[in-house]
Amino acid sequence: NFSALGSSEMAVCQIAEMRRRLNELINEKKRMEDAQARELITLRAYGDTIGRGKISNRVLIAVLSGFQTVMDDISNVLVGTNAARGQLKDYAKEISNFEICGIFEGSFGICMEKNYHQVEITNESLRTNDILQEFFSVLENSTDSERLIDKISPYGQRTVKQYRQWLKQLNDESVNIELNWVNEVSEKRAVDIKYSALPDIIYTLDSISEIQNENIIITAMLTGVNIRKNAFELKTEENVIIKGKSRLETLIKISEKIGTNINAVLVKSISKSSVCGVKETWFLADIAEQKKQD
Numbered sequence: 001n002f003s004a005l006g007s008s009e010m011a012v013c014q015i016a017e018m019r020r021r022l023n024e025l026i027n028e029k030k031r032m033e034d035a036q037a038r039e040l041i042t043l044r045a046y047g048d049t050i051g052r053g054k055i056s057n058r059v060l061i062a063v064l065s066g067f068q069t070v071m072d073d074i075s076n077v078l079v080g081t082n083a084a085r086g087q088l089k090d091y092a093k094e095i096s097n098f099e100i101c102g103i104f105e106g107s108f109g110i111c112m113e114k115n116y117h118q119v120e121i122t123n124e125s126l127r128t129n130d131i132l133q134e135f136f137s138v139l140e141n142s143t144d145s146e147r148l149i150d151k152i153s154p155y156g157q158r159t160v161k162q163y164r165q166w167l168k169q170l171n172d173e174s175v176n177i178e179l180n181w182v183n184e185v186s187e188k189r190a191v192d193i194k195y196s197a198l199p200d201i202i203y204t205l206d207s208i209s210e211i212q213n214e215n216i217i218i219t220a221m222l223t224g225v226n227i228r229k230n231a232f233e234l235k236t237e238e239n240v241i242i243k244g245k246s247r248l249e250t251l252i253k254i255s256e257k258i259g260t261n262i263n264a265v266l267v268k269s270i271s272k273s274s275v276c277g278v279k280e281t282w283f284l285a286d287i288a289e290q291k292k293q294d
Contacts, residue, residue, distance in 0.1 A: 039114045039128050041098065043067065044178040046107040047195065055108040059173050064110070066166025070138075071096040073159040075131045077267075078247065095128050129183050130247045133230060136181060138163065139191045145204040146276050153271040154245070154283040157211045164205040171198040207275040214268045217288055222262050225255045232284050234264055242266075244282030254287055263288035 045055060045063050075096035102111040114128050134155070141147035152160055170177060170193070177193040220242065224233035232251060234242040244266070254262060267283040 039098075039132065040182045041112045041132075042104075042109060042180045043112065044104075044106060044109040044180075045175050046178070047173075047175045049174055050107040052107055053103075053105040056173075059175060060108075062166075062169040062173065063175065063177065066162070066169060068096070068098075069162045070159065070166060071098075071131060071135055073162050074134050074138075074155050077155045077159070078130060078134070096131050130249070132181055132183070132189075133248070134245075136179075136189050136191060139179065139193065140189075142193075142201045142204075143197055145207075145273075146279075148201070148204055149208065149271055149273055149276050149279055150281055152205075153208075153211055153269040153279065153281050154213070154267060156213055156269075157208075160205055160208055160211065164202055167193075167198045167202055167205075171195050171202065204273075204275055207273045208271055209274065210272045212270045214270075215285075216266045216268050217263055218266065219261055219263050222254060222257050222260060222264075225251050225258060227251055227255070234262075242282050244284060246284035250284060250286060254284075257287075 043063070045059065049056070050059065072093060076092040079092045079095075098112040098114050100110055101113045103109060104111065134151075138148070138151045138155075141151050152163065174195050176195055178190070179193075180188065180190045182188050218234075218236060220234040220236045222232070223235050223241075224231075226232070227248065230245050230248060230251065232244060232246050232254075236242065264284055265286040265288055267285055269281045269283070271279050271281070273279070
């Protein structure tokens with residue numbers, strides 16, 4: 001009740017200060033809502049061939065095209081297809097598509113974002129966050145041959161080919177890439193790809209002679225879920241332990257089923273590499289409904 005303060009100069013100052021603080025809170029709330037409604041990526045290309053705030057058209061096209069293509073291929077697998085060729089699903093392209101919203105110097109930087117209102121989020125939909133988690137996992141583990149094969153194999157030969165082509169273009173142009181990602185809850189991830197390390201990564205990708213992906217549905221006990229690592233663990237009736245990766249939404253959905261049997265919809269990937277031999281990886285795509293007993 002401001003009338004109790006009277007009409008003194010102090011009361012007027014207090015009211016003005018309260019209004020100022022209220023406006024600040026309203027503006028801060030809006031900034032927080034805007035930040036939480038989008039994924040933001042900054043991509044910085046740098047090296048001897050790139051000037052401050054300037055970049056060759058050829059190099060820029062290679063940087064952005066490779067980024068988008070690898071994202072698209074990962075997205076295409078996550079939404080339910082392991083096709084080695086053919087067109088990408090429209091929804092896969094939609095959720096992996098980013099818009100350029102700004103540039104910055106140092107040497108040449110690009111800001112990209114995806115507003116979540118661009119994609120309807122339902123229980124069955126896949127958030128862009130999941131794609132970026134897997135994309136960054138591939139990048140972060142690229143200098144370790146065995147871990148790179150583990151991370152990229154579930155996404156098939158097509159993704160391996162596109163990733164190799166992107167890195168070869170960066171290597172040919174002597175370009176380093178720094179990627180920073182801030183998601184809708186302000187979690188951050190960063191990776192710096194030096195072109196001096198690219199020949200070894202390309203060698204690992206060249207060593208992958210074959211990747212076979214197989215869709216399997218098995219009934220097994222869910223023995224573990226790790227939300228932070230996007231990981232799961234199953235135990236079959238034959239006491240075989242299956243460990244692998246899954247999407248965040250899928251793990252959240254099944255977390256209440258730990259200790260019970262589920263019908264797991266899995267993608268089994270077997271990769272053959274001259275560097276690491278034969279490796280087997282698992283991806284939990286979903287769970288099927290339990291059949292009702294008569």
